[in-house]
Amino acid sequence: EADIYQTPRYLVIGTGKKITLECSQTMGHDKMYWYQQDPGMELHLIHYSYGVNSTEKGDLSSESTVSRIRTEHFPLTLESARPSHTSQYLCASSEPGNYGYTFGSGTRLTVV
């Protein structure tokens, strides 16, 4: 049973549109992450958060923003979608310390 939820599961959107990908977790984890994954490729870190009001950029963050107003909620926003943003976006959270991640089911984004 997934304790971290992503919506929408699939999204097809036109170029130039603003979109927000939602991520919520019920585990009370302070650490949350957004990763981007193309088929057969590594996961690349986009943004991460230590906790409420804390956000940091990862490797691929220049065209997106995140917010962390509540512990359980960590949305990702693309201000102007482009075809190069077509990918799978994975949200994850983890307990304090050196523990692994729990991933959401992902959002598969297609920009046409």
Added chain:
Amino acid sequence: QKEVEQNSGPLSVPEGAIASLNCTYSDRVSQSFFWYRQYSGKSPELIMSIYSNGDKEDGRFTAQLNKASQYVSLLIRDSQPSDSATYLCAVKNTGGFKTIFGAGTRLFVKA
């Protein structure tokens, strides 16, 4: 050189055999090591974590870590067709926030 390297496969083994998946990493100060399983079209699922040299066993899975050689492996005993998936190796530094993922090894278990 990639920070975490895995053979992309596919690795094909018969049902009931041992599948051996390997991973090397470049950062010597890495402290935490993870294996995730990812079925096609699904998100990764954590299956093993290991933090010290040696072996760690959990059911049919054994993770092996050799920090001197910067090498992590995952053994799957009595492989089942349901084990067919991509296995991602992930490495994290103590105190660091980033976990680096390999591109994964595709495993195919033939019935």
